[in-house]
Amino acid sequence: MNSPTQPSSNRVLNYERVKSDKHSAQLYTRRKPAKHKSEMKMVSQAVLMLPNDEVKTFLDVPCGVGRMSLWLGQKGFSITASDLGEAALDLTKRSMSDAGINADVNSQNIFSMTYDDRSFDATICFRLLHHFSDQQNQTDLIAELCRCTKKYVLISYLSPYSYTSMRRKMRKLLTGKPVKQNPTSLRELKSMFSANGFELFSTVKRSGLLHSLQLATFAKID
């Protein structure tokens, strides 16, 4: 393993959503079923587009309470699941072992993971990017995902062009209150991935006109 560079403590401390405590981790296991179902559908659509023979190992980061890891493990991928939240990791360990799936579940700061370069055939980063308003955080996060990945990075993002994103923007303009969800355009994403030698492979949208959540897959340029 590489020796990790020391994470910027601000990045971790500014991010209030680390699921270290049992309560916030438990809440995540009780997400609205329809929302959960449509998010899992996006992931399954994106994963089914990956060439079978190229992807055996998957990194799920941040894994949260392990819903992606569980699904990917059930599909037969070899799973490494990482998060900073202790309670989230405990729940992930438990659900993987209940399902009889052997996974490496461990604590990592996504900005400075201790994995070697190109450790995983594919990496999924679901529902994290939009929590960072600062472009440098987004750039650093993407660089770290690309560093650890041999071939494919799947990343969710919020489109700025959906009704929901526009409504949030209007609310911010009118009330001055900061928004917690920060959109990123596909053009910006492409540019951040291209700086790391990756190109767009596929995109999947969450069903429904109002939703801004999208999932893009980027592939390493050989």
Ligand SMILES: C[S@@+](CC[C@H](N)C(=O)[O-])C[C@H]1O[C@@H](n2cnc3c(N)ncnc32)[C@H](O)[C@@H]1O
């Ligand atoms: C919204 S949840 C998404 C979890 C999972 N991908 C899913 O969709 O179910 C975000 C997760 O990011 C984790 N997290 C926040 N900052 C992190 C960091 N710097 N490194 C690793 N995990 C982090 C939180 O603990 C939380 O479990």
